[in-house]
Amino acid sequence: MTEKELKAIASQLSCPRGDSGLEIAKKMNQTNLGMILNTIESLQLEKENRVLELGHGNAIHLNEILKQANDISYVGLEISESMKIESEKLNKNVVKNNQSKFLLYDGNTIPFSDHYFDKILSVNTIYFWEKPLFLLTEIYRVLKKDGVCSIAFANMNFMKTLPFVDSRFELYDANKIKTLANKIPFKSIEAIDRIETVESKSGDMVNREYTIVKFTK
Numbered sequence: 001m002t003e004k005e006l007k008a009i010a011s012q013l014s015c016p017r018g019d020s021g022l023e024i025a026k027k028m029n030q031t032n033l034g035m036i037l038n039t040i041e042s043l044q045l046e047k048e049n050r051v052l053e054l055g056h057g058n059a060i061h062l063n064e065i066l067k068q069a070n071d072i073s074y075v076g077l078e079i080s081e082s083m084k085i086e087s088e089k090l091n092k093n094v095v096k097n098n099q100s101k102f103l104l105y106d107g108n109t110i111p112f113s114d115h116y117f118d119k120i121l122s123v124n125t126i127y128f129w130e131k132p133l134f135l136l137t138e139i140y141r142v143l144k145k146d147g148v149c150s151i152a153f154a155n156m157n158f159m160k161t162l163p164f165v166d167s168r169f170e171l172y173d174a175n176k177i178k179t180l181a182n183k184i185p186f187k188s189i190e191a192i193d194r195i196e197t198v199e200s201k202s203g204d205m206v207n208r209e210y211t212i213v214k215f216t217k
Contacts, residue, residue, distance in 0.1 A: 031198045035210055036061050036123050038194060039152045042212050045069050049118040052077065052142070055125035059087035062100060074100040079107045110138045117142050120149040127153065127169040132180055140184050143217040155209045174211050181215060190214045
């Protein structure tokens with residue numbers, strides 16, 4: 001791929017928009033499905049849980065969340081208007097019955113009251129957080145006591161091998177995010193390491209090492 005094409009991929013991954021963004025989002029959901037399902041599993045969702053997802057993409061995986069237990073309610077927050085609109089279109093039935101809703105936010109402040117959510121997840125978004133410590137503090141604020149947040153990301157060493165990764169990406173490993181989170185009074189922090197074979201955004205088959213970091217309030 002040309003340098004221009006690689007830069008376009010990086011831009012769309014950080015904030016998908018327009019027709020190209022919809023295509024990237026579709027591919028992201030396919031390649032990220034394993035990460036998404038394992039992250040959902042790590043939350044151990046229960047009846048009547050309130051769930052928040054940060055950076056949900058096209059949210060085609062929403063039914064996987066809702067079927068985990070009875071009467072789950074879901075909120076998705078996005079910085080991308082294209083993803084919000086596409087998610088509402090793909091999940092119109094659960095939006096219509098008020099079981100789920102999608103909102104735009106500024107990527108920093110979570111527009112909900114303290115102790116509101118039981119579970120929070122975010123998959124492959126942390127690279128683009130403008131203020132990581134601030135957003136982790138916001139996550140802590142809106143979690144209920146004993147609530148859980150699971151954040152999944154591809155590991156730093158793997159990300160460095162991808163041709164489209166540029167200065168827009170802040171790369172992480174488990175120790176880096178734990179060091180960040182230790183500034184916040186989470187009750188526990190657990191790292192779960194995984195590896196899978198996927199097609200990268202540039203079309204190559206790669207072994208992706210990723211981590212799910214599970215925070216408990």
